[in-house]
Amino acid sequence: MGMIPLDALEVGMVLASDVQDRNGRLxxxxxxxxxxxxxxxxxxxxxxxxxxxxxxxxxxxxxxxxDVSLEDLAEARKSLDGLFMHAGLEYSFVQELLRLAAxxxxxxxxx
Amino acid sequence: MASPKVTSMTVERLIEETRTVYxxxxxxxxxxDAINHPRTSxxxxxxxxxxxxxxxxxxxxxxNSPMFGYYSKVDSILKSVTIIGTQQLRDLALASSVxxxxxxxxxxxxxxxxxxxxxxxxxxxxxxxxxxxxxxxVERYFVTGILHDVxxxxxxxAMPDAMTLTITSSKDNRQLYHLTERQLLGFDxxxxxxxxxxxxxIPASVYEPVACHHxxxxxxxxxxxxxxxxxxxxxxxxxxxxxxxxxxxxxxDESAWQRLGLPTGILETIVKLAEPQxxxxxxxxxxxx
Numbered sequence: 001m002g003m004i005p006l007d008a009l010e011v012g013m014v015l016a017s018d019v020q021d022r023n024g025r026l027x028x029x030x031x032x033x034x035x036x037x038x039x040x041x042x043x044x045x046x047x048x049x050x051x052x053x054x055x056x057x058x059x060x061x062x063x064x065x066x067d068v069s070l071e072d073l074a075e076a077r078k079s080l081d082g083l084f085m086h087a088g089l090e091y092s093f094v095q096e097l098l099r100l101a102a103x104x105x106x107x108x109x110x111x
Numbered sequence: 112m113a114s115p116k117v118t119s120m121t122v123e124r125l126i127e128e129t130r131t132v133y134x135x136x137x138x139x140x141x142x143x144d145a146i147n148h149p150r151t152s153x154x155x156x157x158x159x160x161x162x163x164x165x166x167x168x169x170x171x172x173x174x175n176s177p178m179f180g181y182y183s184k185v186d187s188i189l190k191s192v193t194i195i196g197t198q199q200l201r202d203l204a205l206a207s208s209v210x211x212x213x214x215x216x217x218x219x220x221x222x223x224x225x226x227x228x229x230x231x232x233x234x235x236x237x238x239x240x241x242x243x244x245x246x247x248x249v250e251r252y253f254v255t256g257i258l259h260d261v262x263x264x265x266x267x268x269a270m271p272d273a274m275t276l277t278i279t280s281s282k283d284n285r286q287l288y289h290l291t292e293r294q295l296l297g298f299d300x301x302x303x304x305x306x307x308x309x310x311x312x313i314p315a316s317v318y319e320p321v322a323c324h325h326x327x328x329x330x331x332x333x334x335x336x337x338x339x340x341x342x343x344x345x346x347x348x349x350x351x352x353x354x355x356x357x358x359x360x361x362x363x364d365e366s367a368w369q370r371l372g373l374p375t376g377i378l379e380t381i382v383k384l385a386e387p388q389x390x391x392x393x394x395x396x397x398x399x400x
Contacts (some may be wrong), residue, residue, distance in 0.1 A: 005376050007383075022245060046243060046375045086287050087345065087360035093368045096375040097349040097360075099384060104350055 002055030016053040023043040076105040118273040199250035228353025251355040265274030338367035
């Protein structure tokens with residue numbers, strides 16, 4: 001069980017719980033196996049992430065894109081220390097922003 | 112820490128001086144009146160926009176840009192008015208007019224290219240967030256995002272020496288720029304921008320979020336708008352989309368993020384959605400700068 005963002009979903013994954021749209025309307029019940037059409041409907045109705053059965057076993061790590069090495073990421077994160085010094089790293093919003101900024105830095109090679 | 116003020120300038124004097132040099136084109140007031148008048152027809156509005164060639168070209172380009180993502184080509188102002196909507200069009204006209212007003216600002220203190228890149232990115236991110244929040248008029252968020260730091264331009268033009276001092280002091284002391292402004296000048300760019308917009312008779316849905324973009328909790332009338340602009344500003348600072356006098360990421364007001372009620376996972380989606388729109392929108396809006 002684990003929340004997986006829409007972009008990382010694949011056909012054949014099994015829902016661990018119901019999927020609802022932003023207004024709480026039921027789109028697809030827990031236990032269903034995803035098809036291509038489901039993915040399209042999720043996107044249309046603004047679903048952001050869904051709960052997938054056995055997400056850990058699938059080896060999916062939401063925090064780590066596959067094409068970025070740990071060392072590069074750590075280095076990029078370090079170089080951002082100054083920029084984020086006042087931001088409030090105790091909050092999950094800022095942590096996620098820092099993670100995205102670090103990945104962006106690695107991918108774009110900006111120093 | 113009370114240090115002597117570096118200038119005797121007050122917000123009121125600053126706005127008074129700025130108003131004599133920079134004013135919104137009369138055209139915007141006419142468009143606004145026409146839109147507010149109950150008996151105006153779509154063709155009346157089209158006629159007013161068509162009179163300003165620069166603006167009509169700009170609106171057509173925006174309507175055809177990825178931001179709107181229509182399937183067929185929007186080739187006339189009449190068509191764009193019906194598709195985009197009159198209220199929304201007024202907001203786009205406001206954004207493009209203000210960018211033009213500040214065209215002649217000296218570039219020594221701030222890079223105009225980077226300044227507008229930050230502002231326009233902030234507008235696009237705010238618009239994306241508003242779309243996810245299922246907000247009605249997302250163009251209002253777009254224009255407020257674009258205008259949130261205009262106070263910096265006013266100060267850049269009217270008090271360049273004091274501003275240079277503030278920027279240097281903020282970097283030397285590793286202190287947030289808007290806090291340094293408050294300390295050294297007694298006011299900050301959010302207050303300046305918002306006061307100018309009030310003097311220009313721009314609605315509160317724009318000037319209040321501008322005033323509160325560092326402290327969204329202070330917004331009384333438009334708390335959601337202020338929260339969205341605050342968060343969009345942080346996102347653009349963190350991802351280094353453009354830059355201005357603020358050299359680091361501002362402090363998060365956690366309650367602003369709580370107000371939106373979105374999971375943090377959405378940030379990645381928002382950035383993915385917004386980033387491809389930035390370059391083209393910047394090119395359209397800052398063409399003549």
